[in-house]
Amino acid sequence: MxxxxxxxxxxxxxxxVGAAHPSVCVPPFLAGIEPPKGRTIVVGAGKAAAAMAAAVEAHYPGPVEGLVVTRYDHGAPTRHIEVIEASHPVPDAAGREAAARVFQRVQGLTSDDLVLALISGGGSALMALPAEGVTLEEKQAVNKALLRSGANISEMNCVRKHLSAIKGGRLARAAAPARVVALMISDVPNDDLSVIASGPTVPDATTRHDALAVLAKYKIEAPAAVLAHLNSPACETPKPGDPIFERVQNILIATPxxxxxxxxxxxxxxxxxxxxxxxxxxxxxxxxxxxxxxxxxxxxxxxxxxxxxxxxxxxxxxxxxxxxxxxxxxxxxxxxxxxxxxxxxxxxxxxxxxxxxxxxxxxxxxxxxxxxxxxxxxxxxxxxxxxxxxxxxxxxxxxxxxxxxxxxxxxxxxxxxxxxxxxx
CATH class of the missing domain: 3.40.1480.10 (MOFRL domain)
Incomplete structure (x- = not known):
């Protein structure tokens, strides 16, 4: 033949592609998540975020609310979880506003509440909440330069984490003392959880000095405000061993x-x-x-x-x-x-x-x-x-x-x- x-x-x-579709990989992991006494807040970002949200609504054994952000034209029909579309690979105002709303939704929760985070590749650009003192336009300029430089995904996300108010474990910090369960679809080599969507629920072992080294390596002329921020200790991300991660569980549900x-x-x-x-x-x-x-x-x-x-x-x-x-x-x-x-x-x-x-x-x-x-x-x-x-x-x-x-x-x-x- x-x-x-x-x-x-x-x-x-x-x-x-089919092996990693949310309709296939999300439901088996929802069975192991016990609904909380309080509320279940669903947040997320990435190219799979909307389809993941639809799978959660179809299979999670309890009421849900929240919002996720995905790339333009990557939406999926949902009833209780709002889907917002934004730009990728260069962030835009829609992504910034969505990230701010995600950040707001996880604050003020109690230990009886659960944050179900749906994380997939593309989340770094889609959930763009610049750090204090850095504008979206300045972050866009750095992002564009990184995309053209030949930097790998780990290097790019190291810089992104340190220019963000929500990545590099900061989403988990904002959600404390609520329990956080993140379902993650990996798009990175070695399935490094801290690199997937810049690890919003994962402790960050990289430092601001590493981020500065990436910019220097690729000869990227960053705006003055970006350099000032990276040179400040205040921009550092939560590190491994920080007690804020004691009630955080990060679960890989699909891998390359x-x-x-x-x-x-x-x-x-x-x-x-x-x-x-x-x-x-x-x-x-x-x-x-x-x-x-x-x-x-x-x-x-x-x-x-x-x-x-x-x-x-x-x-x-x-x-x-x-x-x-x-x-x-x-x-x-x-x-x-x-x-x-x-x-x-x-x-x-x-x-x-x-x-x-x-x-x-x-x-x-x-x-x-x-x-x-x-x-x-x-x-x-x-x-x-x-x-x-x-x-x-x-x-x-x-x-x-x-x-x-x-x-x-x-x-x-x-x-x-x-x-x-x-x-x-």
Whole structure:
């Protein structure tokens, strides 16, 4: 039976997304949460926040109230939990106002109350409550510079925590003495709870000096008010061991690894041996070169596995923007892979963001078929020039190989598969 590789790649991506959808991953964890004597206040932020809120309303065994903030067009129907939409990846006034309301909702509670926090990737930008003395515009400027710098998610969130009134454990501090249970969908390497949405309910081991070091490392010229704030001890976040976290429980309910495992099961059914590389970081184009080398070794020498093999990886790569083209980190990875392989060995691949949006474009990512390079040459599409201009979106748009899903309402980060077929 001939296997349609394009279809198999898409089925693997859909399985990865489906494994992390709130309708699947939220309900099992609600059974272990005992409703309080007092009120249950639901707050949250992230690309999955609205869908998580809908799942809570459908399955939580008690009355709920509250509000969550999600990305524009990522809403979901709810009855008791208000959903507010705001900007991502650069925060806007709607996110600032939503964050202020979230902060207000958790204050003045008692030990009989429960705060159920729904946290997912994207929450850092969506729940933007600047620290005292820092304006939203100043925070936006720093955020934009970080996004273009090549800084990884941990570095970006270190800075974000120290410029925020709500992140880096400050939401938990505001909610005390209420009990806090945070349900978290991880979008970060190693599932570091303090990095997911900048850890609003998690103690922060980083310091303001670390944040200043990140700005210096990437030569970011921050506004004077930002530098003044980071140089003040008053900007420091709550640390591990602080008693405010004694009644806080942070629970991972979906992880990138779980989604990679779901995709691996699909690969097996399709006749491919899965090779999971795990969560990876680094420049998209560098990660592409490494993947290309692994794919060649499998195809030529059957090492470390005899083909057919599905090379599967996740994590969050970065792009240091030098051109003025369009395209997120997944399309950039895939274009780098296309150029590195040039159609070698009948290899095909997919690279998509599980939230359905690669960077700021309308696509989740793209698919590379075995003949993508040849088709580009025939059509006069200069892939090398587009790559140099960080314009991977245009490259795959011209080839008709963009993957468009719309918002998935979850986020477990990047998803990549390379199919290396059986040797002939």
């Amino acid at each position: 001939t296997i349609d590789h394009r279809q198999l790649l898409r089925e693997m991506f859909d399985a990865a 690894q779980g989604s990679l495992d779901a995709a691996a099961a699909v690969a097996k059914r399709g006749g491919f041996t899965p090779c999971i590389l795990g969560d990876l970081e680094g420049e998209s184009r560098d990660v592409a070169l490494v993947h290309a080398g692994i794919a060649r070794q499998i195809a030529l020498h059957g090492q470390p596995f005899e083909p057919p093999v599905a090379i599967i990886s996740g994590g969050e790569t970065t792009v240091t923007v030098r051109g003025d083209g369009k395209g997120g980190r997944d399309a950039e990875f895939l274009l780098g892979l296309t150029l590195a392989l040039e159609g070698f060995g009948g290899i095909s691949a997919i690279a998509c963001d599980t939230d359905g949006i690669d960077g700021v474009e309308t696509n989740a990512g793209a698919i590379m078929t075995a003949d993508s390079y040849a088709r580009a040459q025939k059509a006069g599409v200069d892939l090398k020039a587009l790559f140099a201009n960080n314009d991977a979106f245009t490259a795959f748009e011209k080839l008709g190989d963009l993957v468009v899903t719309g918002p998935t309402r979850t986020n477990v980060n990047d998803f990549r598969v390379i199919l290396v077929p059986k040797r002939v």
